[in-house]
Amino acid sequence: MNYSDIVMDHFMNPRNVGELENPDGIGQIGNVNCGDIMRMTIQVKDNRIADVKFKTFGCGAAIAVSSMVTEMAKGKTLEEAVRINQDEVARALGGLPEKKLHCSNLGTDALKAAVNDYWRKNGHPEKVVPLEDEHLEQEAEPQHACCHSPERGNGQSEGRMAS
Numbered sequence: 001m002n003y004s005d006i007v008m009d010h011f012m013n014p015r016n017v018g019e020l021e022n023p024d025g026i027g028q029i030g031n032v033n034c035g036d037i038m039r040m041t042i043q044v045k046d047n048r049i050a051d052v053k054f055k056t057f058g059c060g061a062a063i064a065v066s067s068m069v070t071e072m073a074k075g076k077t078l079e080e081a082v083r084i085n086q087d088e089v090a091r092a093l094g095g096l097p098e099k100k101l102h103c104s105n106l107g108t109d110a111l112k113a114a115v116n117d118y119w120r121k122n123g124h125p126e127k128v129v130p131l132e133d134e135h136l137e138q139e140a141e142p143q144h145a146c147c148h149s150p151e152r153g154n155g156q157s158e159g160r161m162a163s
């Protein structure tokens, strides 16, 4: 499968990996088809994404997508952030192979889920937006076993994981 240089760069050197302490919003979703999981934590200041971090248990494309989505989201208003769509992410990555396009949905939907979580917690349930794809919104526990378990390692060098 051919990946662009940008995809490879974000896969090899993912930006904003990890988890924010005391996040304002948490989005954790799973892909019903491949079982991959993505978790995003956001910090909100003046209605903008002040900081965002991700953990992804997924394929290389999903890791590159997560990294790119966090870069695109930083500094955006919450309303702008939930409008980032899979096509924009795929374009910013220099394209994704056809079979991997669905992976870009995981990134945009994890971000939407985190913003939705913020809106729900802060008295704005009317602002909640639907996810783009058929993803399972998971209960956002502080730590998820698949992302933190020592047996799984703690980096993509030990598996297909960025955390």
Ligand code: FES
Residues within 6 Å of the ligand: 031, 034, 035, 036, 058, 059, 060, 061, 062, 100, 102, 103, 106
């Ligand atoms: S194969 Fe599951 S997100 Fe890419």
